[in-house]
Amino acid sequence: MSSSQHPPITSTELATLWMTYQEKTMILRFLDYFLKYNENEQQLLQLHYDRAVKSLDFIKTVFQAEGAAIPTGFTENDVNTEAPKLYDFMFDLMYFRLMSQIETGLFALYSNMSYRNDIRQFFKRLTSEAQELYDQSTHLLMDAGVISRPPYVSMPKEVHFVKDTNYMDGLKWVSEKRSLNTIEVSLIQHAVDTNLVGMQLMIGFAQVANEQKVRKYFVKGMELSKKIETELGDVLRHSYIEPPATHAGKATTSTVPPFSDKLMMYTTSLLSTFGLGSNAIGGAFSLRSDLPVKMLQLGKDIYNFAKEGGKIMIQHGWMEEPPQIEDRNQLTKG
Structure with a gap:
């Protein structure tokens, strides 16, 4: 990328790319560790490892073109892949399901804070990848019986409107919530x-x-x-x-x-x-x-x-x- 192809990045874009670099280098370190012990979802974890590396390469390219310092983030010095297993059955998928929820919200927000086309497309892609990870991890965890669905309720048969302000009560000791x-x-x-x-x-x-x-x-x-x-x-x-x-x-x-x-x-x-x-x-x-x-x-x-x-x-x-x-x-x- 040459500086002539795009306008300079704004302070907002600098901030969101910087925060993404921190988060993605953190994710890589967890993947470094979990890939060693996961025998069943190696392909899934490797896919998202490769995607994280690709995202970091994009950020580095943008920063280098702008003359901005590359953040430190988290490196191989922050992980010991020889350490024994710290979490048991399926925790890695539970962790990445949680992180995908965080990433979906963050990257959608960052996309709406971006103005330069390539950066908007970058965060749009990251949002889609986070949603895909959520879908994949949720599917695998439910198939394994590790997580359960939220409760079911009776379906409403007609539309109602709130007519009593007591609907909003909940702090009075004398009234039933x-x-x-x-x-x-x-x-x-x-x-x-x-x-x-x-x-x-x-x-x-x-x-x-x-x-x-x-x-x-x-x-x-x-x-x-x-x-x-x-x-x-x-x-x-x-x-x-x-x-x-x-x-x-x-x-x-x-x-x-x-x-x-x-x-x-x-x-x-x-x-x-x-x-x-x-x-x-x-x-x-x-x-x-x-x-x-x-x-x-x-x-x-x-x-x-x-x-x-x-x-x-x-x-x-x-x-x-x-x-x-x-x-x-x-x-x-x-």
């Missing part, structure tokens, strides 16, 4: 489902982290994921809906780290950001008044957890700084 509607069930179900995977991820991370402070942080992550799963699961049970559960994807007893503390901290930061966004959506679309309050309280816990993680990363020199806007105040001081 109405049963959940299907929108609320879907959002709570999704939050519980993702936190089940997140909890196992945190358990494994806590077992293998090198730094004691990092290990304690991941233990907090275990406890937070369990709290979210328990409290939201109780909301489902109140309407006689059993929350999702799985027998697979548990952490093993290994204490040998396959990943660097830096990589594990970044992964946790990414999942925390995803959790904050999911909680915000869950609160915004819930009409029963107790649910936005609960989502807000859990969101505050996630925010505080993410903030603590950011401080740990900075203290250890693990947080790569995004490209900065020029400091005009400093430049004009002469």
Whole structure:
């Protein structure tokens, strides 16, 4: 690509490409490790490994044409492929299913933030690839009986409109909460489902982290994921809906780290950001008044957890700084 073929990239495009580079190099390190132990889905994982490499090559080409520094991201030094298996049966697919959900949202957003045609097409392709990975991993996990479908309900036979403001009640102790509607069930179900995977991820991370402070942080992550799963699961049970559960994807007893503390901290930061966004959506679309309050309280816990993680990363020199806007105040001081 020559600089004459395209206009210069904007600050927004620089930011989204930079963030994608961080995320894709992280994905490669997990694939490096999971490819060693996965015997059944080697072709699927290798396909997405090759696609991640292709995406990184595109970003490097754009940055080189713009004279921008190539980010560090995560390298082979952040993974130990000789480490014993840290997670058991089907966890790799559970992890990539979760990551495909994150990527679908991120890349669709990045596409809508892009102006240059080649970059718009790049993020359009990444969105499609993330959706394909979600389809493939969901299909395989359901076939294996590892994940279950959300609950079924009786189909509505006629259209109704809400006529009583009590429909939005939920905070009064003296009144019985109405049963959940299907929108609320879907959002709570999704939050519980993702936190089940997140909890196992945190358990494994806590077992293998090198730094004691990092290990304690991941233990907090275990406890937070369990709290979210328990409290939201109780909301489902109140309407006689059993929350999702799985027998697979548990952490093993290994204490040998396959990943660097830096990589594990970044992964946790990414999942925390995803959790904050999911909680915000869950609160915004819930009409029963107790649910936005609960989502807000859990969101505050996630925010505080993410903030603590950011401080740990900075203290250890693990947080790569995004490209900065020029400091005009400093430049004009002469």
